Amino acid sequence: MIDQFVTKLLGGLAAASLAATPVAAAAQDAQAAQDAQAAAAAQQEVRVGPYGIPAAAVLAKLEDENNRSPIAVVNGRVITGTDLAQRVALLVSTSGGELSPQELVQVRMQVLTNLIDEVLQIQAATAQEMVVEEAMVQQRYAEVAQRNFASSPDPVGSMDRQLEQFGSSAISLKQQIRGEIAWQSLLRRNVVPFINVSAEEARERLEQLEATRGTDEYRIGEIYLSATPETREAVARNANAIVQQIQQGGSFVAYARQFSEASTREVGGDLGWVQLNRLPNEMSELVSQMQVGQLVGPVEIPGGFNIILLIDKRQVLSADPRDARLGLKQISIEIPAGATEEQAAQQIQQFTSTIQSAGGCAAVDDVAAQIGAEVVPNSAVPARTLPGQLQQAVLNMQVGQITQPFGSLEEGVRVLMLCSREMPQAGAQQSVEDIRQEIENERIEKRAQAFLRDLRNDADIRYN
Known part of the structure; x- marks a missing residue:
């Protein structure tokens, strides 16, 4: 549930799953001593983020989960231990295991920088008479709840309870939503109107693309930390x-949204499709040697560090089977609680045989209803947005066929049936308007980073 909860709404707040490795008792004692020493050193010395937060001045208050005293004051606005603890709780609760003391120190410090940015963004919007109305926040929160708890008769209540179980709260998440709305409003007023990309400039870039037709371009994710x-x-x-954490299973999107200081954090660090000649030399050399799905970093660049993920790769202005748009139906069943592995296997086998024998998408709804299965239709799904293994399996299927069953005994077992496939046209052409929007987005991102730096530099930030 949490993966859907975070990735559909805010790009995810999940941390990594940490696998414990059996070791001898003596090694465990030695490691524990090292962890304690590292944590103590971190508490005395660590300074993280653009503000140079003095760890020793704030960490003592974070040890008490019930601490409500001020940790930082940003232009008169107090950030309390409760504010920070609830944000950290949401992050930590979604990890597959415990974070080490040193990792917790780093997470707390970075989340504190995020909270400071959030306060600055809301204050700046308010100063320009762009107050974020409570109704806007409630509406966005309700939309998130509906997307993630659609099967619940009370999606908002379900999400409230889920957050409470994490040790967080609806108030904390709504405040993050408020900060994002405020920042978007600021950019629309202070940045977007001053970005002007002419049709001529867009045509020139399009001509450059035509000249490189068939060469590689890359979809890149970044997490930027200033230093x-x-x-x-x-x-x-x-x-x-x-x-x-990401290498051990954490969500890149989650960490980008929570920790990255680039404006791409709002879209999970996604830079979109770029060619190597539009990247800094340090990045282009690395990206050219990376495989899809590979993570590299941290890479030191002027002003900080970058963590780079190669999300995808394709050829310029060339058709790709993964750009096909698919009509799919997801059919799922629940496994009765207490069922043995043998009983579950028999039910899954009967389920898949029955669905496959339906003969196609037109009849599958009636067949599914007869066995108590649920059908969820999805139209025009880009093939490349499917998870890697499912993506390849579906592209190799014929219309009317189903995937192998997937899911779990606890959350239900499901299959996908392919109902239609709309293949991309060869040599698909980007329009001048597409290119103009792309250039505009690049410039908005650069201006947004400078805008946030100005807010930080002008702020009065004190740590208690």
């Missing part, structure tokens, strides 16, 4: 910890 000479070592440790 100064004083904070460089601490930020590097933080970046390495994030890389380790």
Whole structure:
């Protein structure tokens, strides 16, 4: 449930799953001592983020989960231990295991920088008489709840309870939504109107694309952490910890949204499709050697560190089977609680045989109803948005066929039936307007980063 909860709404707040490895008792004691020593050192020395937050001044208050005293004051606005604890709780509760003391130190410090940015964005919007109305926040929150708890008779109540179970709250998540709405409003007023990309400039880039037709372009994810000479070592440790968490199963989108200081954090760090000649030299050399799905970093660049994920790869202006749009039906059943493995296997086999014998999408709804299965139709689904294994399986299927069953005994077993496939046209042409929008987005991102830096530099931030 939590994967759907975070990725559909805010790009995810999930952390990584940490697998425990059996070791000898002596090794465990030694490791525990090292962890304690590292945590103590981190509490005394770590400074993370653009503000150089003094860890020693705030960490003592974070040890008490019930602490409500101020941790930071941003232009007179207090950030309390409760504010921070609830954000951290949501992050930690979605991990597959416990974070080490040192990792918790880094997470707390980085989440605190995010909260400070959030306050600055809301304050700036308010100063420009762009107050985020409560109704807007409630509407966005309800939309999130509906997407993630659609089967519940009370989606909002279900999400409220889920957050409480995490040790977080609806108030905390709504505040994050409020910050995002405020920032979008600020950009629309202070940045977007001043970005002007002419049709001529867009045509020139389109001509450049035509000249490179058939060459590779890359869809890249980034997590950018700023650093100064004083904070460089601490930020590097933080970046390495994030890389380790993602490599152990954490969501790149989640970490990008929570930790990245680039404006692409709003879309989970997604830079979109780019060619190597439009990337900094440090990045282009790395990306050209990466495989799809590979994570690299942290890479030191002017002003900080980048963590890079190669999300996808394709050829410029060339058709790709993964751009096909698919009509799918998801058919699922629940396995009775207490069923043995043998009983579950028999039910799954009978379920798949029955669905496959339906003869296609037209009749599958009636067949599913007879066996108590649920059918959810999905139209025009881009093939490349499916998970890797499912993507390849569906592309190899004929209309009317189903995938192998997937899911779990606890959450239900499901199959996908292919109902239609709309193949991409060869040599698909981007329009001048598409290119103009792409250039505009690039410039908005750069201006947004500068805007946020100005808000930070002008702020009065004190730590208690």
